[in-house]
Amino acid sequence: MDAPDWPRFAVTVDLVVLTVRAGRLHALLVRRGEDPWRGAWALPGGFVRPDEDLHDAAARELAEETGVHQAAGHLEQLATYGAPDRDPRMRVVSVAHLVLAPDLPEPTAGTDAAAAAWVPVDEVAAAPLAFDHARILADGVERARAKLEYSPLAAAFCAEEFTVAELRAVYEAVWGRTLDPRNFHRKVTTTPGLLVDTGERRAEGRGRPAAVYRLGPATTIAPPLSRD
Amino acid sequence: MDAPDWPRFAVTVDLVVLTVRAGRLHALLVRRGEDPWRGAWALPGGFVRPDEDLHDAAARELAEETGVHQAAGHLEQLATYGAPDRDPRMRVVSVAHLVLAPDLPEPTAGTDAAAAAWVPVDEVAAAPLAFDHARILADGVERARAKLEYSPLAAAFCAEEFTVAELRAVYEAVWGRTLDPRNFHRKVTTTPGLLVDTGERRAEGRGRPAAVYRLGPATTIAPPLSRD
């Protein structure tokens, strides 16, 4: 009755892993060791196992291939890419996921990948990506930029405790523009439930020490911040 | 070299088809004619063909199974659902799509489906859906509600030419709340590029005839409408 004559596909997860380093938005890329696209940069990813949920597969590949453990940070599904010719070997449907991670101490400690590197997203155009990964990366970056407007997701780029200036630096790096420190401070500190003051304060070198906050229970920023 | 030992999955598309009828948001559901879940309501959908893009598969299934041609309306990818046990027969990964369609003259002229019907979304809870389709439908409805805030997508529920009152009726049906006609009128008519006045006006029974508009080139509504 259940004749297995349905078309069969390979299903993979691809990962758009973003972080903020040195004031710039970076993506995690790996260098391919096999054909096709041998030697080209690609998004980390791999095949989904037979009894594995998509989300679990993404988290596993993240840990396996990049050494990034999703303890901190944020993982969400991005979109699915399934053009018939996107992989010349076979029919592959890839469920792309978006990861926002704080800048890790171990930058590219990959177990599996030939080489992994953080690449500034505005320099990726110079190094063509394998398959349709350029499009996937662009979609992931756009999703991240959009979500910072109305969600507290910027904190996923920070440590658990952070200052307003650190949070603002995330926005400036992701959006590629400067924000007025005073208006930004007013916005994030007066949005109810967004930030919780830990009472501590921290001096980052020069200047007056900043209050240290932790993320509050708010899930949205309404009205949103605007990137214009 | 390419040993075909990768896990193989069946890939389907499922459709969340929404329309506004009689002032209420409806979803298009089909009644299943096969086990499992025989006799239960389900989302329309089907298997992706070996050489077919995901978007094309969704459009094909929409036409085949529901008789809805996507000439008017809007089709976008929603999300992908791939829990290992979501279908007891086999490992199925489903790429859900969201369709927003104007109220069609032929409501449920299905070619393939045993029975298809428009069901008000707030009555779906009374009739449990097959598989994880309740979750998919909820995600689709939430996506539609959210997108009306900042995009001109409400017009996808209308004919090509429409009045401000018709557009407002869409918002009220999708959001399940009333909006002030005067403030709504001000918002949509003063947002640059959102509406183009056709010069015509149309009398819908009682009351002063309304100006007839067509969608303009604007792609976003900023600042957004708020559903509170």
Added chain:
DNA sequence: TGTTTTCTCGTCATGACGACGATAAGCCGC
């Protein structure tokens, strides 16, 4: 002890919005 740097609080004008009044322009029943 200044000077610089950064954090934080205020001020002010502008713009968008919710609540609502008022007018315009068509139906309907008599």
Added chain:
DNA sequence: GCGGCTTATCGTCGTCATGACGAGAAAACA
């Protein structure tokens, strides 16, 4: 034809959020 009803459209007003910017607070540095 004439009010009455209904809907569309235009205005007004107070409130709130915002961008631009001034100014004080609190540290490091010379």
